[in-house]
Amino acid sequence: MKDDEEGSGESPGKSPTFQVIVLGSGGGPREDNVTGLLVRSIAKNWARGSVLAVDAGIHLAAIVRILENSLPPKPFPENPQSSTVTRERRKPSNGTNATLSNPTSPRSSVRICRNDGEMDKLRATSEVPTQLTISTKEGPFAGLEFPHESARANAAFITREMVSTYLITHPHLDHISGFVVNTASLQETSRPKRVAALPSTIDAIKRHIFNDIIWPNLSDENGGVGLITYTRLTEAGNAALEVGESRGYVEVCDGLSVKSWSISHGHCMKAHSHRGSSAGLHTEMSAATTAAAAREPLSPGPDSDRLMAARTHTLEKPCVYDSTAFFIKDVASGREVLIFGDVEPDSLSLSPRTASVWAEAASKIASGMLAGIFIECSFDDSQSDQTLFGHLAPRHLIEELKVLAGKVEVCRHTKRKRKRQSIGLKLCHDAEARYRRARNPHRTARRSQERGVGTPDSTQADSDRTKEPNAIDEWIALGSPPEGILNDSNESPKPTYAASSPSIHERGGSSGSRPLEDLPIVIIHMKDTLRDGHDAGRNILECLRNHEAEAGLGCNFIISKTGASFWL
Known part of the structure; x- marks a missing residue:
């Protein structure tokens, strides 16, 4: 993992799969630093349409600021007439492009591009008109070729041509306001921008x-203009799409696919039915009953009132704001990154749902396929539970991560157990063969006669086969293994963990283990207190590190900053 802002190195032994650019790391109240991320697959190498925006409380303005700090001030020649390059002065090595250093900015370059039609004129003239593009060697957008001179124009190029989809966790203003205002710049795009989210978010x-x-x-619905189009995602993925490890994932932009999970983001202050909330679907009624009630037509009859009451009853169960956690998968490698929207602790929620996300994440961590987690921590520990408003403080985040750590240990223990069982099955097969030979002396006698009975070797062999069965033989006879039989010879028997085991939750794992070691956990959505001498990110990080020192999970906490770029 590499963070451009902090300069930390990549994870040893692994090449980065994702680049995540932080456009906004805050959660308010300042409107210039609210949630916004860009995610891309490095395998796509800045292909058009390969950038995914995850939330867009701030978007275009942040891209402009980043480019103002990384692009050269005047990359093009002052005189437009001088932008032609003679064949004799500079000949591209491959006949199509060349790179000129920009003396005003050692970290940037000016690239000369010629299209195929212009190359036909190369034989007839000594001067070829060129189209200049610029690229920067530093900053989040290093390696991307820009067609314009100014940061403003190139930021518009990114939003129009590079970003194809806006993946929205929930419809609160600090997560969508930038995108809404920025739609004024979308008229020059070649295709509608996709807004992908769970149905409740799209509906809002x-x-x-x-x-x-x-x-x-x-939008392109209800007679709209058609600059944006809605993609309604299915919670926990659409099982009808893809197969194998990609089952349930939907490709939302070039090189990236996503699976969505509903999470809870606090409850309404006023008791009422919350339209679109799915939190109540898991309370009084079973999922099957709910689905049947939703599908049944309400034709006149004695059952219509019952079905309507069932629907109303379901929707009016706890009034909780829906948010989303996204597993974003790199199509090329299969590795994933987990990005949370705003979320409250399960311990305080009227509809605790984060544990389901941790269950999904645990197996990916155990197999080394989860590259990192981006999760909110809005306040430090001085914030009371009563004033969290559906957010996390460090004390709650560490408790959530203990749950995750426990599930990771269960996955790893199960994996080790299966490995030992595969070894045990081979031992079992060999032992069963010996046991059957020992219980069938007539067959043994016949084979002994064929080999020559009476020889010293054969007599000794027959004696060995008629010994009492050993421990594994007894296992076959009894139908159950003796305690510890499947453990490796150099391992003591492992305890069987349960996901809700208090010992796991208290320690984060078994004694001496660090289940989340080397897993980057990037903190987003930190709320500025606007007080003198108070750094929200620094205080939150200090609290998290103190909790981690006690829990021993191995967490690598990183505070995000606007303009930071994470390579995972």
Whole structure:
């Protein structure tokens, strides 16, 4: 893992798969630093449409600021007439492009590009018109070729051409306001921008934002303009799509696919039915009953009132704000990164759902396929539980990570157990063969006669076969293994863990283990207190490190900053 802002190195032995650019690391109240991330697959090498925006409380403005700090001030020649290069002065090595150093910025370069049509003129003229593009060697957008001179124009190029999809965790303003305002720049795009989210989030954006009241209907639904299109994701993935390890994942942009999980983000202050919330679906009614009630037509009859009551009862169970956790998979390598929207601790939630996300993440961590976790921690530990408003403080985040650590240990223990069992099955097969030979003396006698009975070697062999069965033989006879039989010879028997085991939750794992070691946990959505001498990120990090020192999970906490770039 490499963080451009902090300069930390990559994870040993692994090449990075993802680049995650932090456009906004805060959670308010300042409107210039709210949640916004860009994610891309490094395998796609800045292909058009290969950048995924995850939330966009801030978006275009942050990209402009980053480019202002990394692009050269004046990359192009002052005189536009001088932007032609003669064949004799500079000949591209491959006949199509050349690179000129920019003396005003040693970290940037000016690239000359010629299209195929212009190359046909090369034989007829000594001067070839060129199109200049610039690229920077440093910063989050290093290696991307820009077609314009100014940071503003190139930021628009990124949003129009590079970003294909906006993946939204929930519809609160600090997660969507940048995208909404930035839609004014989308008229020059070649295709609609995709907004991908769970149905409840899409419904809220459609009804309350792009409704021709708060903002023009720019979508392609209900007679809108068609600048954006909605993609409704399925919770826990669509099982009808893909196969094998990719089952349930939906490709949302070039090189990246996603699986979504609903999580809880606090409850409404006023008791009422929360339209679109799925939290109540797991309370009084079973999932099957709920689905049947939702599908059943409400034709007139004695059952119609019952079905309507079932639907209303389901929707009116705890009024909880829905948010989303996204598993984003690199199609090329299969590695994943987990990004949370706003989330509250399960210990305080009316509808605890984060444990399901941890269960999904645990097996990926155990197999080394989860590259990192981006999760909110809005306050330090001075914030009371009553004023969290659906967010996490360090004391709650560490408790959530203890749950994750326990599930990771269960996965690793199960994996070790299966490995020992595969070895044990081979031993079992050999022991069973010996046991059957010992219990069938007539067959043994016949084979002894064929080999020549009476020889010293054969007599000794027959004597060995008629001995009492050993411990493994007894296992075959009894039908159950003696205690510890499947353990490796140099290992003591391992305890069987349960996901809710208090010992795991208290320690984060078995004695001496560090289940989350080397897993980057990047903290986002930190709320600025606007007080003198108070650094929210520093205080949160100090609290987390103190909790980690006691829990011993092995967590590598990193505080995100606007403009930081993480290579995972």
